[in-house]
Amino acid sequence: xxxxxxxxxxxxxxxxxxxxxxxxxxxxxxxxxxxxxxxxxxxxxxxxxxxxxxxxxxxxxxxxxxxxxxxxxxxxxxxxxxxxxxxxxxxxxxxxxxxxxxxxxxxxxxxxxxxxxxxxxxxxxxxxxxxxxxxxxxxxxxxxxxxxxxxxxxxxxxxxxxxxxxxxxxxxxxxxxxxxxxxxxxxxxxxxxxxxxxxxxxxxxxxxxxxxxxxxxxxxxxxxxxxxxxxxxxxxxxxxxxxxxxxxxxxxxxxxxxxxxxxxxxxxxxxxxxxxx
Amino acid sequence: xxxxxxxxxxxxxxxxxxxxxxxxxxxxxxxxxxxxxxxxxxxxxxxxxxxxxxxxxxxxxxxxxxxxxxxxxxxxxxxxxxxxxxxxxxxxxxxxxxxxxxxxxxxxxxxxxxxxxxxxxxxxxxxxxxxxxxxxxxxxxxxxxxxxxxxxxxxxxxxxxxxxxxxxxxxxxxxxxxxxxxxxxxxxxxxxxxxxxxxxxxxxxxxxxxxxxxxxxxxxxxxxxxxxxxxxxxxxxxxxxxxxxxxxxxxxxxxxxxxxxxxxxxxxxxxxxxxxx
Numbered sequence: 001x002x003x004x005x006x007x008x009x010x011x012x013x014x015x016x017x018x019x020x021x022x023x024x025x026x027x028x029x030x031x032x033x034x035x036x037x038x039x040x041x042x043x044x045x046x047x048x049x050x051x052x053x054x055x056x057x058x059x060x061x062x063x064x065x066x067x068x069x070x071x072x073x074x075x076x077x078x079x080x081x082x083x084x085x086x087x088x089x090x091x092x093x094x095x096x097x098x099x100x101x102x103x104x105x106x107x108x109x110x111x112x113x114x115x116x117x118x119x120x121x122x123x124x125x126x127x128x129x130x131x132x133x134x135x136x137x138x139x140x141x142x143x144x145x146x147x148x149x150x151x152x153x154x155x156x157x158x159x160x161x162x163x164x165x166x167x168x169x170x171x172x173x174x175x176x177x178x179x180x181x182x183x184x185x186x187x188x189x190x191x192x193x194x195x196x197x198x199x200x201x202x203x204x205x206x207x208x209x210x211x212x213x214x215x216x217x218x219x220x221x222x223x224x225x226x227x228x229x230x231x232x233x234x235x236x237x238x239x240x241x242x243x244x245x246x247x248x249x250x251x252x253x254x255x256x257x258x259x260x261x262x263x264x265x266x267x268x269x270x271x272x273x274x275x276x277x
Numbered sequence: 278x279x280x281x282x283x284x285x286x287x288x289x290x291x292x293x294x295x296x297x298x299x300x301x302x303x304x305x306x307x308x309x310x311x312x313x314x315x316x317x318x319x320x321x322x323x324x325x326x327x328x329x330x331x332x333x334x335x336x337x338x339x340x341x342x343x344x345x346x347x348x349x350x351x352x353x354x355x356x357x358x359x360x361x362x363x364x365x366x367x368x369x370x371x372x373x374x375x376x377x378x379x380x381x382x383x384x385x386x387x388x389x390x391x392x393x394x395x396x397x398x399x400x401x402x403x404x405x406x407x408x409x410x411x412x413x414x415x416x417x418x419x420x421x422x423x424x425x426x427x428x429x430x431x432x433x434x435x436x437x438x439x440x441x442x443x444x445x446x447x448x449x450x451x452x453x454x455x456x457x458x459x460x461x462x463x464x465x466x467x468x469x470x471x472x473x474x475x476x477x478x479x480x481x482x483x484x485x486x487x488x489x490x491x492x493x494x495x496x497x498x499x500x501x502x503x504x505x506x507x508x509x510x511x512x513x514x515x516x517x518x519x520x521x522x523x524x525x526x527x528x529x530x531x532x533x534x535x536x537x538x539x540x541x542x543x544x545x546x547x548x549x550x551x552x553x554x
Contacts, residue, residue: 165453169450172449172450172459176445176449176463177442179463180464181460181461181462181463182460182461183460184453184461
């Protein structure tokens with residue numbers, strides 16, 4: 001059986017960095033926790049727990065020691081509380097998210113009405129807004145929502161890092177009609193679109209697609225959805241142990257990809273398992 | 278016969294201002310000329326000539342006295358020459374054109390690669406470029422040309438004031454794909470689009486359209502073309518004297534509009550003439 005493994009499968013830059021920082025911090029100190037699961041991979045979270053990294057949901061649940069800030073960042077208020085309570089932060093905020101925070105803050109300080117393209121309840125979006133302090137920030141999901149914005153003197157635009165470029169483009173188009181000056185920082189990280197594009201390409205060429213990653217990972221679930229939309233026979237698994245040999249009856253080629261929070265060792269185990277059939 | 282006169286017919290803000298400045302200067306001094314015809318209306322130019330305003334094509338043709346700078350501006354080099362030769366400038370550059378000059382200059386000084394949406398041989402465009410000194414400015418006519426631009430650190434966009442908004446929007450879309458930061462100043466004056474939109478609306482409702490203005494006026498000629506594209510019976514006249522009574526056989530409603538360089542008195546004469554039939 002032929003296996004086509006996506007080049008883009010697995011950890012993106014920010015997740016890789018966050019995971020490395022977390023394992024390194026776990027080696028160096030024993031009173032350590034992460035504010036929310038560090039990534040959407042139960043297997044990685046379990047490995048970190050075995051090294052002493054406890055997952056807490058809220059800051060008030062932490063009494064002392066080190067707090068790992070996960071890749072989509074926290075709010076300015078939470079960061080202040082960490083400092084005020086003498087907790088030690090390990091900042092694993094993705095550098096691309098940090099850039100979006102910095103650009104939004106700069107635009108507000110220069111008097112722009114900021115339009116943030118993203119999901120208003122997402123922690124990354126809440127974080128970006130919080131750093132602008134009393135800045136004027138409006139979150140819009142898409143161009144339809146942007147159409148309700150009032151006219152403005154000057155509009156600054158930033159995007160949640162996982163947004164699609166097409167959505168940013170459409171919102172920009174609408175904003176051009178609302179203001180005489182529009183300043184856009186394209187803060188989208190293309191890891192997501194590159195992974196999705198490769199999944200589409202492979203799904204068209206194979207008999208069966210395997211998507212590997214946490215069931216709680218939005219980007220992994222989206223990869224499976226994209227392949228199914230192309231009518232590809234698609235299975236989403238978290239680990240190799242879930243693979244059912246009966247899937248491979250009269251299958252000649254298998255495509256494999258994985259979400260941004262899926263570690264290499266899980267992908268390798270899946271590839272090895274499939275190779276056995 | 279019913280006459281529908283466009284609200285937007287005639288002088289735009291910049292042309293009205295330039296014409297007023299020219300007539301005022303002609304009252305105050307006798308050694309006076311304009312660098313190029315002040316507007317594309319032979320009748321207005323003739324009136325100014327009768328007041329002593331000579332039209333010259335080149336700076337070297339002027340020996341002394343006052344020089345009127347027309348509404349689409351001149352280059353930085355020409356302005357320096359005027360000052361160096363102790364000529365007295367009357368700056369009738371349209372304030373909207375001046376804004377485009379200022380924004381392009383500011384963007385260059387802040388390190389943007391500037392994209393100027395416009396016609397590269399137009400005096401307004403040449404003027405805008407000249408004020409940026411050694412700035413990096415590329416003129417693109419449309420999105421097709423913009424596609425050939427190389428990727429850039431940050432792109433600033435300004436437009437020739439008479440460009441269409443749709444063209445600016447399309448170029449912006451292409452530039453978003455070329456750079457992580459795109460800063461757009463919409464320097465388009467909407468007088469042109471408002472006049473064209475109203476001409477379209479009227480042309481659909483009447484039996485005959487009269488377009489009034491200089492045959493050498495690009496925006497007037499464009500108005501006639503727009504009406505003809507809508508299959509409206511359209512005549513382009515410079516003055517009331519050109520109107521032929523035979524045009525109005527079995528005509529019940531006549532639409533009238535005029536280009537940005539057509540003075541009020543000529544429009545009034547046309548309306549009075551048509552009202553006679």
